[in-house]
Amino acid sequence: MNQQDPIIEARDIHKSFGQVTVLTGVDLEVWPGEVVCLMGASGSGKTTLLRMMNHLETPDRGTIRVGGDLMGYRLHKGRLHELSPSRVADQRRQIGMVFQHFNLFGHKTVLENVIEAPVGVLGLRRSAAIERAQDLLAKVGMHERADAYPAQLSGGQKQRVAIARALAMEPKVMLFDEPTSALDPELVGGVLAVMRELAASGMTMVVVTHEVGFARGVADRIVLMSDGVIVESGPPDEVLDRPRHERTRRFLSAMR
């Protein structure tokens, strides 16, 4: 893969859950080093699209490539063949994900949460994984709580640990699904600061968020979804200040 290839390439994505049609032909490319903020009203399919990027959700039609890999499938003689769960797991190593509700492993300490996959999946030596984890925990300001259990942490602290846990796999791209939506207002800033730093370090990021301030300051591009399609995509000032579509204007005025 060279610099000209997108890290994520979604083509003609369709998805419905039973009667509910969620995505109807979404195309999206994310380029190396780019920070894309996915915005849109609740229920517009942001989470579904994001989860498809690491195959936690499967498309009804269309394909997603991450780092050149066709996620979840193998193309053979013009047909898509489902990969085994183990092959899908291997594909996911290059993609980090941060969830709205953190999903830290409740029976493991902060440090154990961070080293679990590097040791168990990448086969890193424990000592090397601990070293890497301590660096990352320092970066997110959680090194002093390495021995705490998730239940002993605030939401903001949990989310910073979750970010460190994902980064410990050294992913090519990081996906965030409303990482601050479940937080008390005073804890949002700390998580956004960590994400800002990560963006500044050159990480490729796709962030579903309602934080307009963060999107304006950090995003290279804002992608706005509505009714199963992308209605607007462009630099923050363009999308936020000079939206081309009526639906964008309505969404933005509802946000304020």
Added chain:
Amino acid sequence: MSIDDSAAPRIARRRPYLSWLALVVVLVLIVGAIRSVANNPYIDWSVTRQYLFNDQVLTGVWMTVRLAVISMLLGIVLGILVGLARLSRNRPLAQVAASFILLIRGVPVLVQLLIWGNIGLFVQTVKIGVPFTPIEFWSSPANDLIVPFVAATIGLALHEAAYMAEIIRSGVLSVDRGQSEAAAALGMRPGRIMRRIVLPQALRVMIPPTGNQFVTLVKGTSLVSVIAGGDLLTQTQNIAATSYRIIEMLAVATFWYLVLVGLAGALQVVLERWAGKGHTR
């Protein structure tokens, strides 16, 4: 309100006179019952004392312990397999597991033990080979292989497995789906997710009912006396049959079951503490 009233008035708690009265009544009844049993002219307690540590009785205690522990361990292993099969996305596999559970739970253990104990009546030989062909690697007469201990273990272990499978299934379902999704997102494979993330957390939910199962099993081993399993009850009954000391020997059995169940309960407390780590305190 004057300034002197600034000290908050003292709280006078309600006195639970009625509860005290109830306690006294209950104590009187208990003491009365104990006295009437202890001083009962038809029970010779010296016989009970004499047989408490009798060799034959201790052999029975040891057999009961072995039956309970071995059946439990086999039941847990088989229960994990059946429970996970029941949860599997592979429909036929899940159906086979569900049928097994239905069958085992639908038939009284006593009946199952009798069937295993009398298996020699309808199965002559047990063999390992390729089905529907004469190829045979190993065979043995059923009566030599399925001795009472084996029959008892099979019966109890299968019964245990069916209940453990349900405990494991509900334990796994109690773990938030976000846990396995987060693990999957980190590139962990399904087997590893189950072993490292889901099962350890399901354990916390599984231990109390598993402990209850074990306590029930310790007592349930007494059922194998119907196939001469050599357990505690079999032994005390044998002694009673020759000495006619029926109540005295039942008291011996009662004493040992209480000791064993007490130990099982203590083990359960220790396990619950251990499995609860990381949980909200």
